[in-house]
Amino acid sequence: MAPRQKRLLLAVDGSERALQTVRYAAEEEAFKDMKIVLFHVFNSIPDAYYDLEKEPKSVKVVRHVRSWEVQQKKNIRTYMENARQMLLDAGHPETAVEIKIQNRKKGVARDIISEAQNGYDAILVRRRGFTDLKNVTVGSVTNKLMEKLSFIPVLIAGRKPINKKVLVAVDGSPCANRAVTFVADLLGPLDGYLVRLVHVIRGGSKSDVLAFEENGLTDTGSVFKEPVKLLTAAGFDPKNISTKTITGVLSRAGAIVNSAEKGGWGTIVVGRRGLSGVSDFFMGRVSNKVVHAGRKDTVWIVT
Incomplete structure (x- = not known):
């Protein structure tokens, strides 16, 4: 019986920094034989917001918000496809790279932790995502993952060139x-x-x-x-x-x-x-x- 293929959860938030993490995964030889799941928690508009459609004065606003959400979903889908292509271009087989986009349920960090429980061998993240605060070494989501993910290794990609x-x-x-x-x-x-x-x-x-x-x-x-x-x-x-x-x-x-x-x-x-x-x-x-x-x-x- 062939050994089980190791699985890497690669959490991305749609930022350029997260794409740098994808590049790291693509270049690091240690991940070449792993199944990589590109995972994104999408911040959709709360369902309760759409109750405003019942109010005549709010119909136009709700339509605008719906249109914005549809565009954001298209954007993140394109982003994820580009991230997947980076891995394919680096030699990862198509069958070994999966995209998973999930609407936020409990919170970004908690949703990532929940996904990490589904048979992964490690999770790969960036120190920071969208935040540009210079004095912040580790972003809030990554910090929560470091604290709470006690059952699998947490791999934090840095900015230094990869070597062996x-x-x-x-x-x-x-x-x-x-x-x-x-x-x-x-x-x-x-x-x-x-x-x-x-x-x-x-x-x-x-x-x-x-x-x-x-x-x-x-x-x-x-x-x-x-x-x-x-x-x-x-x-x-x-x-x-x-x-x-x-x-x-x-x-x-x-x-x-x-x-x-x-x-x-x-x-x-x-x-x-x-x-x-x-x-x-x-x-x-x-x-x-x-x-x-x-x-x-x-x-x-x-x-």
């Missing part, structure tokens, strides 16, 4: 190991990907601020033992796996983002929660801070 260098934050927690497993399953069969496993220990003396331990694959008692095992079992060449321990820093998230920046790592992968595992928190502090600190980075958050 993936930095994975590890701390020995089950969630971090699941993040490594996600990377192993998605990228293991592909050629040319490099993985850097990073373990950050906060605190220590000032002299330890830039103390690194690199390529510690022979240290079988380290936090890297299980992640390396998972990656090699999935097909990664040990030569394409490296490790780094960073100590003496004040911010784990800052150190992770800094390491990705200096090393030119195109994707940062973090577990949703670390060793604390506090169930009352929808999302760990480190993973949340990585998303906000790495303003241009692509970040994969794995539950």
